[in-house]
Amino acid sequence: MSGAGRSSTLADVALLAGVSKATASRVLSRPELVAPETAARVLSAAQKLGFVPNRAARQLARGRTGVVAVVVPTLDNAFFTPIIAGAQAAAGEADLQLTVSVHPLAGVDELTAFERLSHQVDGFIVVAPRGPDDVVRAAIAHKPTVLVDREVTGASSVVADTATAFGSLVSRFVDDGRSRIAYLGGPDGSWQNLQRTAAVVEAARGRAELIVLGPYPATFEAGVRAAAEVIASGVDVVVPYATAIGLGLMFVLRGRSPEGATGRGPGGPSPVIISSERMVVDAxxxxxxxxxxxxxxxxxxxxxxxxxxxxxxxxPPESTPLRLAVPVRWPAGL
Structure with missing residues (x-):
């Protein structure tokens, strides 16, 4: 029994429950391996003594760290913030600590640092939109890994199917009589940008003129820079790769004319429509x-x-890519 002024130990719990220290430890780490009545005695003793097992020690006893890492290419892109938040919530529910690390995985020179990190975690959630396939494969070879918004053969991945949504968006614009559409492409080498470009090109093929501009980084400043090309192109619809690019373009065009969604194009009376995300449209x-x-x-x-x-x-994680549908909200009367 624990003495006054002394915190209870695993040995105290084992003594009160009438079991060995090893059995008490097993109950607190892997209760499914112990007879139910024994587990009940140990858990009751732990509760009476106010014993709180050391989480880190428990994980280490299993050969684990209790930590998983979310790896992102940069902290400048707001798209990654909710991904980190969702991953942290799910990890917390599983009693795992989540850490965030920045690794673009753009070249083999990053692999040494990534391998070092792999010794400190139990697994990875990796967002690597621009890393070459061979570099990504080499990086994730050390620990269980799930890729986000990127597919690499043989690796587990969860992907927002934005390519289908972008294609549907362009198709609907064409159905509504829009004949000149611009797509503002994302960063050079981005896996998602390749998917979205292919989808919008296919949706417009033989039906409307599609102008692909870029590549652009996913930033507000890039949208501001893109404005001159958009204005010169005379398009009446713009589909930007990322919200930040669209906001930069909106800023410039709304400054030119407050009318319409973002201002008027030079070639006609129709306002230039720039698709965005629901929060921006509503705000x-x-x-x-x-x-x-x-x-x-x-x-x-x-x-x-x-x-x-x-x-x-x-x-190993399931290697079949999981594609999550991405909704497109189309306002009435457009």
């Missing part, structure tokens, strides 16, 4: 502007759940 009170909504928090939560299941089972 700015834009009318007739379609919205593409990516639930980043859900994306991160699903990826973390896949990783947690793999760590618990000791088996």
């Amino acid at each position: 700015l009170g834009l009318e007739g502007v379609p919205a593409i909504d990516v639930d980043g928090e859900h994306l991160g939560r699903v990826a973390a759940s896949r990783l947690v299941a793999a760590i618990a089972s000791g088996a």
